[in-house]
Amino acid sequence: DAKTTQPNSMESNEEEPVHLPCNHSTISGTDYIHWYRQLPSQGPEYVIHGLTSNVNNRMASLAIAEDRKSSTLILHRATLRDAAVYYCILRAVDSGGGADGLTFGKGTHLIIQP
């Protein structure tokens, strides 16, 4: 499985944008970039995913580098409820009948200051 690298922790102020980086230099052409987050005492939840183009949804935006070796999750206006561990994960386009391990790293612990 291709690996991702994220900073251990980041800190931001409430109501400011947050840019969470992820490096995935060994990404293959068939890998989607997924982001999940885990709020305290909860299971992880999906945030966003993309393949090549930048993506937006109600939770966040995903900016993908042209060479796809890195990506950035953007929270446009962080709130205290966004304090969580954010995980960047690679998933194959089509697992067919085979293995798709959905492997998580340690993620980035995002701290939001009031």
Next chain:
Amino acid sequence: DVKVTQSSRYLVKRTGEKVFLECVQDMDHENMFWYRQDPGLGLRLIYFSYDVKMKEKGDIPEGYSVSREKKERFSLILESASTNQTSMYLCASSPNRGNTEAFFGQGTRLTVV
């Protein structure tokens, strides 16, 4: 509302007991996963299954086994529980396509005494 349901939120078992953790999903997903989460170690994949009766080892399968007799149910089995298996256990499911999201249960906090 899509759901991944884990049978227990909290569980206390004795060393040497056989422990079953159950997970059920109602989304007809092919893939199901079991993780454990410990402070400082993140989520570690124990086992996963991409079809009924199929299973694959994850990163830390030792001391665990799994069962998938029906598509909607994935069971994690601790044959003889030990104190180092005290942890938060998380189940997840996803379709068998990389461009869709995975859904997680709320977790089972298992304490082995």
